[in-house]
Amino acid sequence: MMINTLRRKLRGIPLVVILLTVFPFLISAYYIGSENNDNSSADTRYTCVSVPRRIVFCGDTVDLTRYDRHERMDRELMAFSFMHSTSIQTIKRANRYFPVIVPILKENGIPEDFKYLMAIESACNPLARSGAGAAGLWQFMPVTGKEYGLEVNSHVDERYHIVKATHAACKYLREAYNKFGDWINVAASYNAGQGRISQQQERQYTDETLDLYLVEETARYIYRIFAAKILFTDPTMFGFRLKSSDLYPQIHYRTVIVSETITDLARFAKSQGTTYALLKNLNPWLRDTSLPCKNGKEYVIMLPDNEKINYNPDLTLPYDRKWVVD
Template sequence: MISRLKKHLSGISVAVVLLCVSPFLLSAHCIGSDKEKEKVDNNRYSCVEVPEYVVFCGDTIDLTRYDRHERMDRELMAFSYMHSTSIQTIKRANRYFPIIVPILKEKGIPEDFKYLMAIESACNPLARSGAGAAGLWQFMPTTGKEYGLEVDSHIDERYNVVKATYAACKYLKNAYEKFGDWVSVAASYNAGQRRISQQQERQYTDETLDLYLVEETARYIYRIFAVKLLFDDPSEFGFYLRSSDLYPQIHYRTVKISETITDLARFAKSQGTTYALLKNLNPWLRDTSLPCRNGKEYEIMIPEKDKMNYKREFTMPYSRNWVVDK
């Protein structure tokens, strides 16, 4: 009995020690100089302050009303303490923002929608939800096909960064024609255009932020606002990254294919790369072969052999606000 009591008290002691130490583990950062560590120490116990307003797609959103303030506060805390997810999202964004932002601009979609992509997938082109949504923009199979993406057992263009971004632009433009404001468009990306329209009619308001919605959708817009603030200044959230911590863009050449490839591994070898690297750079290739039907042409990215090695000193940050070595 005494030995059991000692064991129990020992467990309590460990728990107490962990509780005492854990506040010192709260700040997540990529370590650098003593000066950087001092900045982290100074911000260890702080919470990101909820601003009075945010600007989204050129519109100023008032956050002073208690419900909006508290919703925003929840999402800011979530991004502050989901350390690994928040940091990795920034790292990946350095690779993918330079690809998607020019497409958004080309199609007349506000640049702020890159933050929608960030919360959809954490900037992971391989992301897949339990419901079956896939890729950076998390298209469901039926929606992907509706907006021009090929989705079958061999090819799934939801994982094609460029094509999926163009498809997302089609959806966003279509939704804007329906709603006429970008906040409603963003909400509809989560809930569907029909549901947002129905709730606006039932609740007698076109102001989407004033709608009573299921929790996932109610949080969705504020998550976009919060991640925008995260990208504006990661240090406010306690994250101190160096340029070398960010993921660089991958250098590649493009091979156009209009005839069936029966063995992608053999094709990869003939192109001077490996099957694993081929699939990594072209995750839309879902099988071991690539059938080309009806004269359809595909573009396959082949990594440049002499530029595959990680050279941290040459990694350029997409935004200088993301890093401490400005």
């Protein structure tokens, strides 16, 4: 009788209204039950990384004990802790791309810590693209990419070229260091622009970027880089226990130099013993179905080594042994 009466009362009420009404009570009941469960344990509910008293970035020691710095750092550490899928995938991808970009940073005299800037810019995803139009591992805007020597058009977009984009980023970072003489200022300027950082330093009478009042995105930026460094120093602190086989290995490839127009990249891929999909995967800077080569310009195209193309987790080597537990 009670069920029939309830059915009559609920008849005509949209299902979504019923769910929105009942759902909060179900959630409350779940948590009350969890708290009363003798088998529940507070230390298994979450892993929260403690804010260190200081951190070293590009050789400089940053004091994090002041309340505002402590709380900003805490926010970014919690973000890395609880955005599990993004944090874990960033580490997996870094195993593939850190070995490529770190030697380029060193070659250009850029501190290795800037690999963490790349990590927060793109989550180590070479195909990353922001809503504003920034693209690639280093998230160059089209105009900025061209300014630093990258070809950007409808056929070729070298913001997606891992090696060339890294060299372009090094040019920017070196130029900014020549201006500021401080790597933290350089890192902040990568987000806000050199002009904006200089302007705010003059207006606020300080050269210390961490003491500037900035828009939230830029104010968080440096602390996100610090948090990324802590994450990559020891992922187990965040509760991430990865095995070597979980990491993405470097891709074995061969190269061909192209100096004549390719009218059909799919046909070209087939003639090279691979697929169009793999061609685009290894060369994300190829943005169309053809590749014009004008005025004798040459392009280096990567092609997969078919003998080593299959995934073999037993042969995956970690870039840093501290990333894994095996």
